[in-house]
Amino acid sequence: MRAVLATDLSAASEATIENETCLACLGRIGIEEMHLVTVIPSNVHAGMPGIDFENRRKKAIETYRRVIERAEFDVEVHVVRGTPHRRIRGIAETIGASLTVVGSRGKSPLENRVIGSTARNLARTTETPLLVNRIERGSEEPDVLRQHLFRRLLYATDFSENADRAFESFSYLRHATQEATLVHVETPKDPDPTEDDPERRLAELAERLEEWGIETRVDVRRGDPSGEILAAESEFEPTTILVGSRGHSRLRRLLLGSVSEEVVARADGNVMLVPPTRTA
Structure with a gap:
């Protein structure tokens, strides 16, 4: 299995890459080949005065490569220019990645509490399962908040086709999973909540x-699905929430369903988002 590990050379990205426990978890689920991707935004130029972007980038990437190789993964580096989430998504699709991993500082102190734009845009558009690795805020040398990525999973389902697809991820996640909490939230909008027994x-x-x-x-x-899923996270303290990126919603994938978007934006820990099967 191949994984894309996206980095913007920030402290959050460094924390994701240099955490040996997280890398070991990826190895346990069958990842053997890592594609380290860094995207240079179109408005950043090597010759910008006062900042040696090129030298910094080369040194950081080489450090990251050595860390990943020491964890016994094959490593390929991609340095590309463009819009970060589009280039990351494109590389993941081209190499047939099983997972894309991106670090996120998590909740903003602002009231809307949005996650970083790259993680948010990947969540909305990815064709590949996406792992948002949550990094602590307010620290110059941040660490990941939940090290054992898949040890305790909280799986949220509305029994939709894509929720079922997310559940099938246990076929490989199980090699690193010890505990699981399965959550369903009933709402007044359910077609017929009495038709079948969710328990x-x-x-x-x-x-x-x-x-x-x-x-x-x-x-x-x-109650409210996103609120109840986040309440379950607070109660059970999973290392990662596993959820499909679209359930009953008929919106286009670019307009990610509000429940999964809220969970990605507001969860305290990691979130693994499984997108719908690609349609021709």
Whole structure:
């Protein structure tokens, strides 16, 4: 399996790359080949006065390459120019990546609490499963907030086709997963909440995970989906939330469903977002 590891050479990116525990987790789920991608924005030029971008970039990338190679991954470096999220997404699609990893400082102190634009735009447009690796804020030398990426997963489902696709990610995540919490949120907008028993459906999913030795609990909630998923995160403290990027919504993929966008923007820890299957 191949992964794209996106870096803007910031402290957040450095924390993601240099955390050996996170790299080990990626190795456990079957990642063997890392593609380290850095995108030079179109408005940044090597000759800009007072800043030696080119030299800084070369030194940082070489350091990152050595770190990843020491973790026993094959490494390929891509330095490209353009719009970051478009170039990262394009490389991931070209190489057939199984995962794209991007670091994010997480919640902004501003009231709207948006994540960094590259992570946000990748979340809205990615064709590849996306892992937003949450980095602590307010530190000159930040660290990742949840080191063991897949040890405790919180899987949120609305029983849609794409939620089912996200669940199938356990086929490889299970090699690094010890605990899982399966969450469904009932809302007044559900077509017919009495038609099927969500607890029974979650229990069926739990049985599949328990066959793999994963300790599993189920949790049916009622209310606002994004708010209840985030409340479940606070209660169960997963290392990563696993969610499909589109459920019942009929919006285009470029207009990511509000629930998954809220979860990516406001979660305290890591979020893994699984997009719909690409249609021709």
